[in-house]
Amino acid sequence: MPTAQNLALFALASILLALTPGPNLLYLVSRTLCQGRRAGIVSLAGTSLGLAFHVFAAALGLSAIFLSIPVLYDALRFAGAGYLLWLAWDAVRPGGRGVFAPRELPRDAPGKLFRMGLLTSVLNPKVAMFYLALFPQFIDAARGSVFLQGLVLGLLQITIGVASDLVFVLAAGAITAWLARRPLWSAVQRWVLGVVLAGIAVRLAFDSRK
Numbered sequence: 001m002p003t004a005q006n007l008a009l010f011a012l013a014s015i016l017l018a019l020t021p022g023p024n025l026l027y028l029v030s031r032t033l034c035q036g037r038r039a040g041i042v043s044l045a046g047t048s049l050g051l052a053f054h055v056f057a058a059a060l061g062l063s064a065i066f067l068s069i070p071v072l073y074d075a076l077r078f079a080g081a082g083y084l085l086w087l088a089w090d091a092v093r094p095g096g097r098g099v100f101a102p103r104e105l106p107r108d109a110p111g112k113l114f115r116m117g118l119l120t121s122v123l124n125p126k127v128a129m130f131y132l133a134l135f136p137q138f139i140d141a142a143r144g145s146v147f148l149q150g151l152v153l154g155l156l157q158i159t160i161g162v163a164s165d166l167v168f169v170l171a172a173g174a175i176t177a178w179l180a181r182r183p184l185w186s187a188v189q190r191w192v193l194g195v196v197l198a199g200i201a202v203r204l205a206f207d208s209r210k
Contacts, residue, residue: 001143001149002138002139002140002143002152003140007152007153010138010153010156010157011156011160013134014156014160017130017157017161018160018163018164018165023120023124024047024121024124025165025168027043027116027117028044028047028117028169029169029172031043032168032169032172033172035113037170038110039110040170040172041166042109042113042114042117043113043114043116043117044117044166044169046115046119046120047120047121048121048158048161048162048165049117049118050119050122050124050127051127051154051157051161051162052158053122054121054122054127054128054154055131055150055154055155055157056151056154057131058131058132058150059146059147059150059151060147079123081202085198085201088201089194092191092194134153135150135153138153
């Protein structure tokens with residue numbers, strides 16, 4: 001098991017990560033604002049499972065492979081960028097509905113929202129980089145299984161991340177009624193979100209490996 005001091009320091013780093021806007025948080029907030037808290041919570045379940053994927057990958061050393069072999073890393077990076085660009089187009093396409101516009105949740109939407117949340121998280125190589133960069137600093141091979149220590153750290157980060165994202169989801173849901181009373185915001189929000197998503201996608205695609 002990691003020491004108490006290492007757990008505390010890792011928890012602090014995880015809190016800072018949770019407060020930094022990224023693709024996962026942007027997706028959760030936008031989905032909550034356009035479809036309500038239920039959609040946000042379903043999407044959160046998907047992004048959380050994606051985080052669990054990265055935790056197990058890091059613990060098993062798969063993240064090191066992704067980041068050390070350019071072809072694998074680039075494939076994951078470009079897949080994530082392409083997915084964000086698709087979300088950006090969906091926000092601004094002619095006849096499309098703004099993701100911030102409130103709407104009813106279709107009967108078959110939860111499964112789709114869960115899958116989209118999962119893809120948003122899994123196709124984000126920055127999450128893998130976070131685990132790969134921090135895990136070695138907080139794991140002590142002399143204190144037992146490196147794999148189990150990695151799982152403990154990963155579960156701690158997921159707990160903090162899910163709690164933080166849930167707060168954002170609940171707060172974003174309260175904004176829906178406010179937006180409904182201001183229809184002029186719809187067009188502005190669609191283009192602002194589209195530009196932000198596209199910007200994140202471009203940065204993700206051209207961000208060099210370190």
